[in-house]
Amino acid sequence: MQRAIFYLLTVILSLSNCIDTKAQIKKPKLVVGIVIDQMRYDYLTRYAERYGEGGFNRILKNGFSLENAHYNFMPTYTAPGHASIFTGTTPSNHGIISNNWYDKALKQSIYCVSDSNYKTIGNTGNVGEKSPKRMLTTTLSDQLHLAQNMRGKTIGISIKDRAAILSAGHSANAAYWYDSGDRNQWITSSYYMENLPNWVKKFNKKNKANSYLNDTWNTLYDIKTYTQSRADDNIFEKNLNGQEKPIFPKDLKKLRKNNGNFDLIKTVPAGNTLTVDFAKAVIQGEKLGKTAFTDFLTVSFSATDYIGHRYGVAAVETEDTYLRLDQDLASFFSFLDAEVGVGNYTLFLTADHAAVQVPSYLQSLKIPAHYLDIKGFENYITEITQKYFNSKALIENISNYQIFLDKEKMESLGLDRNTVAQKLADEIVNFDNIYKAVTARTLQTTNFTDGIMNTLQNGYNQKFSGDVLIIPYPATLISGRKGTSHGSGYSYDTHVPVIFYGYGIKKGKSLKRYDITDIAPTIANLLKIAAPNGSSGKIIKEVLKR
Template sequence: MKKLLLLIVFILVSNLQAQQRPKLVVGVVVDQMRMEYLYRFKNDFSENGFKRIMNKGYVFHNAHFNYMPTYTGPGHASVYTGATPSVHGIVGNEWFSRTTGKERYCTDDESVQTLGDGTKAEGEMSPKNLLSTTITDELRMGTNFKGKVIGMSIKDRGAILPAGHFANWAFWYSKTGAFISSTFYGEKLPDWVTEFNYQKNYLNYINQGWNLYKPAATYNESDADDSPYEGKLYGVDKPVFPYDLKKMYEKNDAGVLRVTPFGNNLLADFAMKAIEKEELGKDENTDFLAISFSSTDYVGHVLGPRSMELQDTYLRLDQTMADLLAYLDKNVGKGNYLLFLTADHACAENANFLKNNKLNVKNIEYKEISKAIKKFSTDTYNEDFVTNYSNFNLYLNKTKIKEKGLEYSKVEQSFKDFLMTQEQVKKVYDEEEITHSCGNDYYLDMIANGYDAKEDGNLVILDKPGYIQYGPTGTSHGTPYAYDTHAPLLFFGWNIPAGESHEKKYITQIAPTLAQKLGITFPNGSECEVLEEVFVTKKAK
């Protein structure tokens, strides 16, 4: 009888502990999303998507990334590890590695193979380059590996890095139109994924084409169609609606879906199927679904932040979010899931747009920068000492410099002096300055947070605000300026109070906040700073 009573008490305590966690955590990262989009497009959103999250959840209006470079790989890694690239090691999407002397992609792994209908290169991916644990890793360990973790995205890095090292699965989109994975996660795709791929759902979106979601008058927050700041999708004559996606597909492949809002729609369809088939949120062990919507980034890069296409993408994503929330309400239950929404970075205004509105900036072609640096080297030393220039990092060949009998510090200083003569350059920092950053220079601290001495360059360039290392149309990101760092940060659902804050916060606070909410270990690279505002226990309705 005593043993039976102890067993009953144990079960009751276990159930009580389980109830102190949500059944499902849903992490939503919207690639290249500015916080400003939630303001600019607000009047055109429905009541059940972004507005529902903002009105019923907690909104951090002034959340930022705290490092440079602000790219997709580092952004996803930082959201989920609570650390900066200097700790978690993902210092770019791809970068020239000082350690290996070769280009490195953030999720490359030649030791694994493609699972599913994708190319060899598309599937040789894993999280092995990520040096610290994620909140998803800690949840897996915190539930004794009973809670499921699944990551998914159109981009491989948007799925793999959030899912972490211990994920059950990560899935990403192939140019074949299928969601694929790698043997890092298993020997074959789950049957439901194979079935989803067999249905070729992407064709439904391609065949319908892309026209305006709402009446044209709705888009008065954007430039007119066929703006001079827009690039062209897949060789169209003009960047104007409607877009014949079927024609684009016939001349290319299913990758065309990425650069339309429908990449987000297809991913949401896949996410809801994952919730159903993997039975996420159905037992006492908390599960985690990490979703990264990538089409916003593709559209933004090509067409820019002021394009009608970009606005249309967000109006459609608003409805997608409404559908996802309704699905979660029905299948997991209101109050049973915790959702957060953020971005991996924001983006700059198109430099020509700014220039034509009388701000003295311009775009600088990346290849021209690299060419100018190499020319300086050969003109000055009759030798090309430049190993690589990328991601604002300049790598110098110390071996060549030594062989020439030159003093490295003087050569390095000459490159710094040359770079400071360039119109776009505000400052140039060397490795010693970066690694000995002491808090007196805001932008130096941002660079130091994104710098790994084993991987990054000998010099790091800080451009002036508004200048962009990109082409004349569309936009990009990567700098430590507010237009690249200011991202949305919203919490909604289980044990989240309704409210808002305008105090400056950091994206690296998301993971430790979740750790405290769930009662699990902090990710091991995190500085453990939490967002105290979401610890009020009143639930959102």
């Protein structure tokens, strides 16, 4: 009898274990986070008919697209953009308030990922002296590592160091970026390792960038078909050094000498192709997606940003870049199918910011657009402090549309910091092309729930930001009258694509407003792990299969 009972219990336990095993939550073998630097949402619609079936259109048709996703903070730059995508929060929490910013304690400008405690791995230069130490919260991949007891791999890659490092997080196995100039090498930092893996060394020896730059950049199709762009020969674009006009064709072999040799790869579509080449090498070299644990790869395409800055939103160069990127993405997606397996990976695609139409071009169409006279603005501020506080020495730094006051000087003069800041905020709105100004004190004591002030507040960090923050008019830049830039909280800079695709993702689209900070908690929920520890975004339920 006891034997029978024991046997029955054994069977029940066995069945229970079987059920538990089947009930275990299946997860993708690989998560791929793709960020396209400076991609506006309307590039998806503007060039839709020219994209093939294997790139953007593949994930749009078979994934889930958020058609009204925005950055919910400013400034909209590369570093805070990447940090916010992967931490699920804004600069007010993660601390990456710009690419470079004025450090109030050190009294000098600092770079978001610079760290002299580490050395370059891959060559003897100093461009590898980097780490993610200034990012104060965890990333999605950090949480995945913690959930898997540090098993599974996380790797970030980009031509830009800050894009690779901030996306990959603190616990990453590696972040790789491209050291151009005369070096032509993918490198890393001793923060991650002491020696480059053999597969990276082999990739560098292939010298793919050299073959790309010994070619000519001509349009992929007949230039007459680029009807979504301005005429190729126009006054709103910057030249490459050595080119009389910013027109096609561009003889890269001839131009590379006057454009930093391998630096030129950044400002041509081949920079994106090189990034895809390296992404494939990463997957094979590290055997990503081949174990029982979920791996994480972040891929940031930087050439789109360099090209956008130089030529602007409506250039033939920009259109051709995205048509070529579409082909690169198709190649990458097919590679993932073959190497990791259809249905075994989840990916999301977004951008770190968008961009404004070239203001001088808008002006030519009688559309309001502006250029801020930054030198005149600095002189105007000095005039204010002299007039009201009898001193021209109260300003310590002006950068990133922020004013940092010299606290020691104010104390020596018996001036109240908040009084000085408020007077500046009251007066500088009278300067040409300044729309709003607000003090740090106001941002600390007032809760702005929507609009441009909410966007500003989400980008404000009490520890790092300035004493007065400034918002210019829409379509206002500081730079010259050719090419474009970004950084504002207006829709042309904040509206970006967000597309989810692959395992666990529904097919569909949504017109609801979502924030960029919603990506990380959504993927965390898909993976059944904790969201990043500073996450302030929400789970996008309609994206996920249930």
